Amino acid sequence: MLCYNKDVRRKKAISSLRYVKTSAATEFLYPFDVSCLLCGDEQGECSHGGFCENCRREIRENTGRVCQKCGRALIAEERFCEICREREREFDCARSCYVYEGGIRRVVTGYKYGAQLYAARYMARDMAELYEAAQMGCSVIVPSPTAKERVLERGFDHIELICEYLSEMLSLPLLKDAIIKEKNIAAQAGLSGKEREENVKGAYAKGAGAARLKGAGVLIVDDVLTTGATASELARMAYKCGAAFVKVLTYASTRQTANTLYGGFYEDKMV
Ligand SMILES: [Zn+2]
Numbered sequence: 001m002l003c004y005n006k007d008v009r010r011k012k013a014i015s016s017l018r019y020v021k022t023s024a025a026t027e028f029l030y031p032f033d034v035s036c037l038l039c040g041d042e043q044g045e046c047s048h049g050g051f052c053e054n055c056r057r058e059i060r061e062n063t064g065r066v067c068q069k070c071g072r073a074l075i076a077e078e079r080f081c082e083i084c085r086e087r088e089r090e091f092d093c094a095r096s097c098y099v100y101e102g103g104i105r106r107v108v109t110g111y112k113y114g115a116q117l118y119a120a121r122y123m124a125r126d127m128a129e130l131y132e133a134a135q136m137g138c139s140v141i142v143p144s145p146t147a148k149e150r151v152l153e154r155g156f157d158h159i160e161l162i163c164e165y166l167s168e169m170l171s172l173p174l175l176k177d178a179i180i181k182e183k184n185i186a187a188q189a190g191l192s193g194k195e196r197e198e199n200v201k202g203a204y205a206k207g208a209g210a211a212r213l214k215g216a217g218v219l220i221v222d223d224v225l226t227t228g229a230t231a232s233e234l235a236r237m238a239y240k241c242g243a244a245f246v247k248v249l250t251y252a253s254t255r256q257t258a259n260t261l262y263g264g265f266y267e268d269k270m271v
C-alpha cells in the first residue's frame with residue numbers, strides 16, 4: 001500500500017512539473033530510500049542498484065568477459081566483439097553497468113517512456129561506481145544529446161538528468177552545450193547496425209560550449225549502447241573539438257549475440 005501511495009505521489013509530482021530541470025528538484029521529490037525499481041518492495045538506503053534481493057536475480061551485471069573496446073558482454077573468449085573487430089570506433093573505450101535485457105530493459109523503458117524519474121539517481125550511482133572502478137579519469141561530462149521533440153514529448157531529458165547526478169557524484173563539470181544535435185535524425189529504433197551508422201552521420205555539431213572540450217578527457221554518457229554508432233559519432237565530434245581522449249559510459253549495453261553484427265535488429269535505442 002505504501003508503495004502504491006508513493007507511486008501516486010510521484011505521478012502527481014511529475015504531472016505538476018512540465019520539465020524537471022535540476023537534480024535538486026528530483027532530490028526533493030524522489031529520495032534515495034525508494035522502493036525496488038522493479039517490484040516496488042520497500043528497501044533500505046544501501047540496497048545495491050535499487051533492486052531487492054529477488055529482483056536482483058532478474059538482472060545481469062556486466063561483470064563477465066566484455067569487449068575491450070565497447071564494453072559489451074561477449075559470448076566467446078575473445079578480446080573484441082564482432083563490430084569492434086570490423087569497424088573503426090572513434091571512442092577510446094566504452095563501459096556499461098548492466099547487460100540490456102530482462103529487468104534492466106524494464107528499468108530503462110520505465111524511466112524513459114514511463115517517466116519513472118526516481119530511477120535516474122540509481123542509474124547514476126551505478127554508473128559513478130563503474131566510472132571509479134574502471135578508473136576512467138575524465139575531466140568533463142558530455143551528455144548524448146536527445147532530440148528536442150523527444151524532450152518535449154517526455155517532459156524531461158532522460159540523459160541530462162542522469163548526467164546531472166553523475167556530475168554531482170563525480171565532481172565533474174557537465175557540458176550540455178558542447179555538442180548539439182544538428183539534424184533531426186530518424187529514431188535509431190528498428191534500424192540495423194549499418195543503417196544506424198548512416199543515420200547518425202552528421203547528426204551532431206559543435207555547440208556554444210565546444211571550446212571547453214579542447215584538451216579535455218571527455219566522458220560521453222548515454223543510457224544504452226547497442227551498436228555504438230551514436231557513441232562513435234559523438235566521439236568523432238569531441239575529437240574535432242580538440243578532446244584529448246574520449247570515453248563512453250552507459251547504464252547498459254546489449255550483449256553480443258549471433259546476430260549483433262550488421263543486419264541484426266535493435267528495437268530499443270531511441271535518440
Ligand atoms: Zn524487487
Ligand SMILES: [Zn+2]
Nearest residue numbers: 067070081084
Ligand atoms: Zn565491441
